[in-house]
Amino acid sequence: MHSPEDSELLSQIRSGNERAFTDLYNKHRRRLLAYCFRLLQDRVAAEDVVQVAFQKAYESLSSLNKPELFFYWLYSIARNEVYSVVRRTRKNGTISSIDDEKDIWDEETPHELVLKNELAELVQYHLNHLKLEYREVLILRQYDKLSYAEIAAITGDTISSVESRLFKARKALAKKLAPYFNEEEKS
Amino acid sequence: MNCVEYQQMISRLVDLELKAAASTELFEHLGKCAECREFLDTMMKLTAELDKVGMPLEHSESISDKRFYVGDRMSAPRMAGPRSFRSRISTFALLIMLTLFIGLLFSVNISAQRTQEPIPQELVQPR
Numbered sequence: 001m002h003s004p005e006d007s008e009l010l011s012q013i014r015s016g017n018e019r020a021f022t023d024l025y026n027k028h029r030r031r032l033l034a035y036c037f038r039l040l041q042d043r044v045a046a047e048d049v050v051q052v053a054f055q056k057a058y059e060s061l062s063s064l065n066k067p068e069l070f071f072y073w074l075y076s077i078a079r080n081e082v083y084s085v086v087r088r089t090r091k092n093g094t095i096s097s098i099d100d101e102k103d104i105w106d107e108e109t110p111h112e113l114v115l116k117n118e119l120a121e122l123v124q125y126h127l128n129h130l131k132l133e134y135r136e137v138l139i140l141r142q143y144d145k146l147s148y149a150e151i152a153a154i155t156g157d158t159i160s161s162v163e164s165r166l167f168k169a170r171k172a173l174a175k176k177l178a179p180y181f182n183e184e185e186k187s
Numbered sequence: 188m189n190c191v192e193y194q195q196m197i198s199r200l201v202d203l204e205l206k207a208a209a210s211t212e213l214f215e216h217l218g219k220c221a222e223c224r225e226f227l228d229t230m231m232k233l234t235a236e237l238d239k240v241g242m243p244l245e246h247s248e249s250i251s252d253k254r255f256y257v258g259d260r261m262s263a264p265r266m267a268g269p270r271s272f273r274s275r276i277s278t279f280a281l282l283i284m285l286t287l288f289i290g291l292l293f294s295v296n297i298s299a300q301r302t303q304e305p306i307p308q309e310l311v312q313p314r
Contacts (some may be wrong), residue, residue: 123236141202142237148204167198174229181232 010067024055028071031144032078038139039082041128049053049085053078072153079154086132104134104172119180126176134169139160188216190223201234238306 005027012020027051036046036053056077057070064073106129127135140151151162196213199205205213217224 069312119236123233124240127237127240138237142234148202163195163199163204166202167195170198170201170230170233171194174226174233177233177236180231181229181236 006070007067010061010064012072013061021058024070028074032074035080035139035144036078037077038143039136040085045085048110049078049081052081056081069153072150075154076156077084082136083132104168105129106131113114119177122180123173123177126173130169130172134165134172137165138169138173141166188212190220190226193217193220193223194226195221197230201230202228 005023009020009027013024032053033050035068037043038047040046040049053074057074057181064070125154127138130138136155137151140154141148146154148159148162148166151157152159155162157165193213193216196205200210200213217227271297
């Protein structure tokens, strides 16, 4: 998402028009909030992350060498904040990078799962229980409609790593949901 | 190429990231492989279902549609920190103030009662 509009606003900020940052904020806040909310599943935490991300972006604008890449830069700041929040709140404080399929899922409570009746709820449930590193690529692709290259720019991974994580996330989700897809077809 | 590799191609196809030449190769394979056809079908259903889960924020967006002002209307970026903690602090402060207020009312009431002049005995005693 190379945006000439972002570049223009950034050049205005650099020439002293700080109000232009408000426009940048208003332009990107909603989308960034949705991204953070999907990752964190907590509205308050997501809003805090968005605020911190914009604050950090504002404070370090001078370090952004390519203004046209502001969008990715902002997302990667927010992403780092999300990971910090997750590290702080997770019991073991770690984020796995193991590629084994069993490591695609966060812990799930079978009792919770029994309560999910609707397919949409099940989809949401399993999406929420994907590990962060798998969920984020799926969210960036599915909801933010970013290309593999754009996702890689945000996550700092290679395109093939993004592709691989997307495939594994989808395959794991499909495995969980296939019985319900078949059930829906029959009914 | 094995089925796992074709299924990776299906994932790219769903994302519209598969090049034309690879698509041709994939569709040739799909013509022969029921397992991969089923995988494609599941991927399409999954994508459709994920789309239905949709955007979680629209309905509540207006509640906290914040603005980030800088410059002459500086309302500096809200400082980082857990907002829920701040909310708890303010709720706690409110509770303390309420308790103090009730305590104050109570003590004023008692001291007012104490300062009242005693009722003359002849009015209290029955005739």
